Amino acid sequence: MKKLGEWILTVFCHRDYYSDIRGDLEELYTRRLKNTSRLNADFKYFIAVLMLLRPSLIQPFKFHIFINSPMIKQYLKASARNFTKHKVNTLINIFGLSVAVAAAILLYGYVRFELSYDKNYDKKERIYRVNNHSKFRDRVRSGITGSGLLAPTLEAEIPEVELAGRSYYFRRPVVQFKDKKFRQSLAYYADPSLTKILEFTYLKGDSESALIAPNSVVLTKETARKIFENVDDAMGKQLLINQVTMQVTGVIEDIPENNHFTPGMLISMSTMTDIRWDRMGTVTYVLLREGLSKSVIEDKMGQMVEKLKLGDPDNGFTVWFDLFPVTDIHLAKDKNQHGKGNINMLYALSMVAVFILLIASINYMNLATARSSQRAKEIGVRKVVGAMRRQISFQFLIEALFISALSVVIGSAMALLFQDAFIQLTGVPAAIDFFDRETLFLLVGLALSVGIVSGSYPSLILSRFKPVLILKGNYPSMGSQALRRVLVAFQFTISIVLIISTIVVYQQIDYLQNKDLGFNKDAVYSVALGTPDTNNVLKQKYLQHPNIKAVTSSNLMPATGDSGATFSIQNEEGETSEDNVSMATIDNDYLEIMEIELVQGRLFDNSSAGLNSIIVNETLVKKYGWKEPIGKFISTWGDEEGDPMEKYVIQGVVKDFNMLSLYQTVQPFAFFKKPKFNWGRKYLFLKLDGRNLLETVTYIQDEFESFDEKSVFTGSFLDAHLESIYRKEQKTAHIFLVFAVLTITIACLGLFGLATFSLQRRIKEISIRKVLGAQLSNIVKLVTIEFIVIILISGLIATPVVYFVMEKWLDSFSYHINVTLLTLISGVLVALIIAMLTVSIEAFRTAKANPATTLKYE
Amino acid sequence: MIEYKLGHFEEIVLLTVCVLHENAYGVSIKDEIESRIGKGVSVGALQSALRRMEKKGFLESKEGEETNARGGRRKRYFAITDRGKKAVEEAKDLRMELWEAIPNVVFN
Numbered sequence: 001m002k003k004l005g006e007w008i009l010t011v012f013c014h015r016d017y018y019s020d021i022r023g024d025l026e027e028l029y030t031r032r033l034k035n036t037s038r039l040n041a042d043f044k045y046f047i048a049v050l051m052l053l054r055p056s057l058i059q060p061f062k063f064h065i066f067i068n069s070p071m072i073k074q075y076l077k078a079s080a081r082n083f084t085k086h087k088v089n090t091l092i093n094i095f096g097l098s099v100a101v102a103a104a105i106l107l108y109g110y111v112r113f114e115l116s117y118d119k120n121y122d123k124k125e126r127i128y129r130v131n132n133h134s135k136f137r138d139r140v141r142s143g144i145t146g147s148g149l150l151a152p153t154l155e156a157e158i159p160e161v162e163l164a165g166r167s168y169y170f171r172r173p174v175v176q177f178k179d180k181k182f183r184q185s186l187a188y189y190a191d192p193s194l195t196k197i198l199e200f201t202y203l204k205g206d207s208e209s210a211l212i213a214p215n216s217v218v219l220t221k222e223t224a225r226k227i228f229e230n231v232d233d234a235m236g237k238q239l240l241i242n243q244v245t246m247q248v249t250g251v252i253e254d255i256p257e258n259n260h261f262t263p264g265m266l267i268s269m270s271t272m273t274d275i276r277w278d279r280m281g282t283v284t285y286v287l288l289r290e291g292l293s294k295s296v297i298e299d300k301m302g303q304m305v306e307k308l309k310l311g312d313p314d315n316g317f318t319v320w321f322d323l324f325p326v327t328d329i330h331l332a333k334d335k336n337q338h339g340k341g342n343i344n345m346l347y348a349l350s351m352v353a354v355f356i357l358l359i360a361s362i363n364y365m366n367l368a369t370a371r372s373s374q375r376a377k378e379i380g381v382r383k384v385v386g387a388m389r390r391q392i393s394f395q396f397l398i399e400a401l402f403i404s405a406l407s408v409v410i411g412s413a414m415a416l417l418f419q420d421a422f423i424q425l426t427g428v429p430a431a432i433d434f435f436d437r438e439t440l441f442l443l444v445g446l447a448l449s450v451g452i453v454s455g456s457y458p459s460l461i462l463s464r465f466k467p468v469l470i471l472k473g474n475y476p477s478m479g480s481q482a483l484r485r486v487l488v489a490f491q492f493t494i495s496i497v498l499i500i501s502t503i504v505v506y507q508q509i510d511y512l513q514n515k516d517l518g519f520n521k522d523a524v525y526s527v528a529l530g531t532p533d534t535n536n537v538l539k540q541k542y543l544q545h546p547n548i549k550a551v552t553s554s555n556l557m558p559a560t561g562d563s564g565a566t567f568s569i570q571n572e573e574g575e576t577s578e579d580n581v582s583m584a585t586i587d588n589d590y591l592e593i594m595e596i597e598l599v600q601g602r603l604f605d606n607s608s609a610g611l612n613s614i615i616v617n618e619t620l621v622k623k624y625g626w627k628e629p630i631g632k633f634i635s636t637w638g639d640e641e642g643d644p645m646e647k648y649v650i651q652g653v654v655k656d657f658n659m660l661s662l663y664q665t666v667q668p669f670a671f672f673k674k675p676k677f678n679w680g681r682k683y684l685f686l687k688l689d690g691r692n693l694l695e696t697v698t699y700i701q702d703e704f705e706s707f708d709e710k711s712v713f714t715g716s717f718l719d720a721h722l723e724s725i726y727r728k729e730q731k732t733a734h735i736f737l738v739f740a741v742l743t744i745t746i747a748c749l750g751l752f753g754l755a756t757f758s759l760q761r762r763i764k765e766i767s768i769r770k771v772l773g774a775q776l777s778n779i780v781k782l783v784t785i786e787f788i789v790i791i792l793i794s795g796l797i798a799t800p801v802v803y804f805v806m807e808k809w810l811d812s813f814s815y816h817i818n819v820t821l822l823t824l825i826s827g828v829l830v831a832l833i834i835a836m837l838t839v840s841i842e843a844f845r846t847a848k849a850n851p852a853t854t855l856k857y858e
Numbered sequence: 859m860i861e862y863k864l865g866h867f868e869e870i871v872l873l874t875v876c877v878l879h880e881n882a883y884g885v886s887i888k889d890e891i892e893s894r895i896g897k898g899v900s901v902g903a904l905q906s907a908l909r910r911m912e913k914k915g916f917l918e919s920k921e922g923e924e925t926n927a928r929g930g931r932r933k934r935y936f937a938i939t940d941r942g943k944k945a946v947e948e949a950k951d952l953r954m955e956l957w958e959a960i961p962n963v964v965f966n
Contacts, residue, residue: 021905023931024884028901030928051902057909 001042002029005049014057021052071391072398078378079399089371092753093364094407096746097454100360101411101446103742105432106422107353108442109415113430114341117258117330121199123287126162128294128323130154130284131336134311135318139566139578142336148275148282150321151191157304160297163287165194166269167261174530174712175265176240177227183712184223184241190266195252197287198261204235205250211268217241218250218266241267243710257429260329260339277310286323294323345732352739355494357446359743361454362487363750364400368458370484370757372465379462380470392463400455401447408447425734485790488754491747492794492831493801498740500802500827504819505733508810511817512726518657520595523690524718525697526557527704529682530711538707542686547696550687552593553674556584557683558659558718559725564667567634568645572625581620581634585672591615591654593687601630601652604673611673615652620668629653634670648672665814685718744831748838751787755839759783759846767851779847784839791835795828802827864916864949870895871907872916872946875936883922883933884908908936916942 006022013021025048032041083090121127132146151164168189175184192211195202195218202210203221210218217239219227224234234248246267255262275282288297301321305311311319324337331346332339379392412434423429433439533539539551556563564582571577588604599618604610614634621629633647648670656666688696697715704713759766766779803819810816864872874890875882884905891899911917922933938946 017905017909019931020884020934021901023928023933024888024901024905026931027885027928028888048901051900052905054902054906057902057906 001046005042005046008049009052012053017057021057025049075395075398076402078395079402082375082399086371086374088756089367089753090403092749093367093403094410096360096363096749097404097407097450098410098414099742100356100746101408101450102414102418103356103739104353104446105412105415105442106419106430107349108439109419109430109432110422110426110428111346111350112438113258113428114331114346117341118260118327120256120258121326123199124327125325126288126290126292127197127326128286128288128297129326129329130286131322131324132280133320133322135316137316137578139580144283144324144336144338145281146284146321147277147280148269148272149277150282151193151284151286153304153308154284154286154301157307158297158300160289160292160300161286162289163193163197165191165197165285166282167191167194167263167285168269168272168282170267172714173242174710175227177237180227181712182226183714184265186263187265187267188263189269189272190218190263191269194285195266197285198259200255201253203231203251203253210250211266212270213247213249214268214270215244215246216249216268216271217246218252219248220252220264221254223264224248224251246271258330260326285326294325298322349735352498352743356739356743356746357450358453359491359494359746359750361450362491363746363753364403364454365457366484366487366750367753367757368396368400368454369461370754372458372462375462376465376470379465380467383465383467384471389463393459396459396462397452397455400458401451404451404454405447407450408443411446412443425731425738427731484754485786488747488751488787489790489794489797491743491750492791492835493798495740495744495747496795496798496827496831497802497805498736498743499830500798500819500824501806502733502736502740503823503827504802504806504810504817505729505736507817507823508813509726509729509733512729512813512815513723515658515815517659517722518596518655519659521558521718521722523688524594525686525688525700526716526718526721527684527686527700528557528714529553529684530708532682533684533707538703539684541703541707542684542700545696545699547689547692548686548700549689550589550593551684552587552590552687553682553684554584554586554590555682556586556659557721559722565636567636567648569624569634570632572627579623579668581616581668581670583670583672585674587674590685591671593685596657597655599653599655601650603652604671610649610651612646612648613651613673614648615654615671616650617654617666617669618656619666620670621653623668744834748834751835752838752842755783755787756842759842763846763849763854766846767849767854770847770851771855776844776847780840780843783843783846784836787835787839788832791832792828795831799824799828864945865907867903868907868911868916869946869949871904872911872938872942875917876938876946880935880937882936887936911942912936914941915939916945 005025009018009022009025025045028048029041029045032044118124129144130146130150131142131144132150133140133142135141148166148168151166154161154164166189170187170189172183172185173187175182190211192207195207195211200207205218210216219234221231224231227239228234228237231251234251237248239246239248249268252266286297288294298321305319305321311317324332328339329337330339331341331343333343382392382395383389415432416434419432423431434443529538533553539553542548542551563584564580566578567581568576568578569581586604588606591598591603598615601615604613604615616629616634624632626632629650630652631649633649635645635647654671658666660667686700700715701713704711704715762783766782769779769782803824806819810818870891871887874887874894878886878890884901887908888899888901888904891904908917908919912919916939917936918939919934919936922935
């Protein structure tokens with residue numbers, strides 16, 4: 001640090017004052033050294049130097065060091081000549097760097113977009129979302145949803161809360177206007193205050209009047225456009241939403257995609273009746289008054305809970321709340337926040353960007369130093385004519401900067417070209433604005449840093465040449481061969497890490513998609529019912545079709561989250577405990593049709609008796625250690641009012657099956673017989689025979705529409721639906737694949753350049769060997785062995801790293817593969833084969849050359 | 859009048875140079891000022907004030923002996939010039955005049 005300070009001083013301090021000031025500083029420094037630590041003294045010294053940088057004390061800039069324009073012109077000319085002389089070399093450098101820069105720019109856009117979530121609100125540091133926590137007899141429930149009474153209570157009880165607003169998810173309502181009919185996703189009940197807190201922009205209406213009266217609707221511009229020809233027509237129109245007439249009272253600007261809450265339609269909260277403390281499902285946002293920390297409010301919320309007796313501590317029921325900053329939601333690690341971002345992914349991608357740039361810079365370094373002998377004469381002559389070492393290194397730095405600037409320009413163009421493809425690949429709408437100040441800084445920074453990183457080492461090496469030796473025709477050191485090998489090893493280590501990661505991600509996805517789920521998802525078509533098919537009218541219609549083999553129904557749609565309830569259950573030892581059991585109500589033939597295997601007991605039948613009979617899965621049986629599960633029961637809690645508890649007797653046990661995602665392990669599950677617990681949406685599941693699919697699906701839709709005119713048909717094949725759960729992992733896999741390919745390509749470009757060069761230098765040796773009778777294969781072996789060793793060493797370094805990292809990633813899945821030795825080896829082999837192909841193309845060409853032509857000129 | 863204008867910090871530096879008399883160089887001036895006003899003074903601020911006043915002709919300087927503590931560099935001793943004396947005096951006079959012009963009631 002002191003050294004750096006001294007350097008700054010020598011460069012900037014006015015000559016006349018330099019000596020005294022330096023002396024003063026030195027004296028102070030020596031004195032500080034006695035009193036304080038070295039670090040402290042160094043630091044003070046450095047600060048003092050920085051404080052010296054004021055106009056009266058710095059020397060007038062002597063620009064001749066920096067911009068000696070005729071000389072720079074000359075340098076660039078020499079560089080340009082050199083570039084055209086070694087076209088392949090230049091192309092490798094520029095292409096590699098450009099691709100790296102393009103990749104870095106795209107990744108930067110991605111990371112920046114992910115970090116920009118919820119950062120656009122003017123009052124962002126005052127907006128929080130409330131987390132609801134409750135605890136009942138050792139069972140803690142935490143989540144963002146809670147009671148709809150919380151928001152008004154907060155506003156009334158805690159004056160520091162400026163605004164509180166609610167949202168309540170409205171599951172895909174059917175919207176009708178004249179002859180238009182569709183299902184609206186992302187619809188919510190909401191308070192007018194919510195639109196104030198989240199700063200929605202009203203195009204029509206305003207937050208004072210819209211969403212006040214019951215049955216009023218606010219549409220986003222996009223939704224309005226879906227219904228009306230002209231957005232301006234929307235105000236005051238009546239829509240039929242799930243058969244209820246509602247009036248449009250406002251139109252808001254489309255919500256930016258980097259908001260965590262992106263509704264398409266808002267319905268006034270006042271439409272919802274029956275809001276109670278024990279009715280959950282409402283999300284509450286608050287806007288705090290200025291200058292308050294969230295812990296103050298959290299304390300006040302605690303006092304509020306006591307005052308209003310929201311909990312019931314005497315009976316073991318406690319309630320508490322805390323606040324979560326809105327800006328942190330997207331990348332929250334806590335799963336309860338439902339953040340869609342993944343901070344680890346951002347770290348990984350940032351690292352990939354840096355590594356790709358490094359790999360491309362290394363190409364430049366290696367090629368420049370390896371080929372330095374070609375520039376040796378030029379350097380020798382320059383030195384003889386009087387160039388200082390500093391000037392020579394400056395020349396090569398300029399050359400590197402020139403290349404990197406060019407690459408940044410080409411790379412930006414490439415990024416622009418591939419931007420759409422990248423957006424499709426990642427699913428993140430991260431368009432890059434090249435005229436944004438931050439982006440421009442990045443580009444200039446990239447040009448400078450890439451140029452300096454890749455140019456500094458060659459300029460150091462090249463400027464070191466001794467003119468006497470060079471001009472005698474004796475080309476000495478050209479940079480350390482060993483260092484070059486280390487750098488190549490580094491490039492391939494990174495490449496191998498990426499290749500293996502990609503293989504593992506793909507293997508895991510393949511595993512998830514093909515794992516036996518315990519039921520047969522093939523050729524099953526699901527139809528969501530709008531109105532219940534109580535008398536099996538629709539079912540009978542469907543069964544008439546020759547290609548539909550069977551029809552059954554349930555209220556559980558695989559992979560959309562389950563519903564469950566708390567039951568009290570006795571284990572084999574007779575101890576009673578409470579447990580959450582996932583549940584579904586099914587038709588009698590459901591288990592047969594879905595091919596869920598019964599291991600004990602019997603299936604449901606048509607007898608009206610046994611409405612309280614259930615069929616459970618093996619996990620439940622195992623958990624309570626029942627040796628003889630048939631006849632055991634689970635029961636609901638008798639609540640305080642003394643409702644009788646109901647017993648559900650087990651009549652059958654099925655093998656474990658997995659209808660949720662494979663992130664979770666199988667949970668205790670119980671099937672109930674219809675019509676017991678017949679709430680929630682109903683789904684029909686149709687087993688098709690796999691023929692005439694298109695025609696069958698059309699038939700299914702037509703029959704549905706004539707059966708239920710009010711609803712909108714939603715149907716899907718179960719297997720396709722299940723695959724969609726892993727879309728996120730698929731995206732990850734594709735991203736990894738693309739960048740693995742890029743890195744290995746850039747690394748191989750460099751390798752190709754190096755190999756070409758070393759072959760050129762050894763061409764005479766090779767020719768002589770041939771003359772003496774060496775086989776083609778011997779020669780190829782001779783030149784490739786070096787690279788094989790380097791790549792094997794890279795493999796040795798890369799595999800433990802990637803093993804550790806990927807095992808950690810796989811741990812986030814409940815069901816996962818392991819990283820096998822085979823995977824690791826095949827990853828290294830892939831790198832080796834690609835690298836060998838690159839090298840041997842050139843090796844064969846050289847080895848096949850006629851010795852007579854190459855030796856002719858000796 | 860205008861050429862004798864002194865800033866507050868300049869005045870302090872100039873007076874400190876007088877106080878230290880023959881022993882006024884960078885570090886000693888810095889120490890003296892710091893001990894009197896009880897606040898840190900950066901080398902940069904001090905040096906730029908010294909140089910500025912040297913240029914204005916309030917101070918003159920000469921090189922002194924080498925010492926080991928300074929990494930073998932000479933000290934530069936500063937001394938006040940006649941012009942400098944005039945400048946401080948003028949500043950003092952101005953102050954005194956102002957003090958005397960204050961009506962008695964103000965500080966009672």
